[in-house]
Amino acid sequence: MAKHTKKKMSDTFKKRSRNMIDKLEREEMGELLAKGQRFRARQERLIDALRALKAEREAQSVSLSELETRTGISKSALSRLENDPNPNPTMSTLLRIAEALGREITISITPPNEAA
Numbered sequence: 001m002a003k004h005t006k007k008k009m010s011d012t013f014k015k016r017s018r019n020m021i022d023k024l025e026r027e028e029m030g031e032l033l034a035k036g037q038r039f040r041a042r043q044e045r046l047i048d049a050l051r052a053l054k055a056e057r058e059a060q061s062v063s064l065s066e067l068e069t070r071t072g073i074s075k076s077a078l079s080r081l082e083n084d085p086n087p088n089p090t091m092s093t094l095l096r097i098a099e100a101l102g103r104e105i106t107i108s109i110t111p112p113n114e115a116a
Helices: 011-059 064-071 075-083 091-100
Strands: none
Touching: 011 075, 011 091, 064 075, 064 091
């Protein structure tokens, strides 16, 4: 059976390896940050829609109990959507609330830099 010997890495090889690892980590971190920023921007648009729906509900003097009756969404779920700092509504939920308030949600397709 052949004897295995451990080879020592040269300092140059170690340095090149560390540099490559650092570069990959920086690139991956940049990609992760960009993905996070895009996600947060999408989340902000959903939160803006919820704020607008809450303002409309209040302007119409519609209680959460009445909105529950109109939408079939529980009062507690509606309250969480309106007050949770990080809500995650579905489009279906937003559309149901808007319809119950006599409003429509308009969706537009724009390049990412123009999305508001």
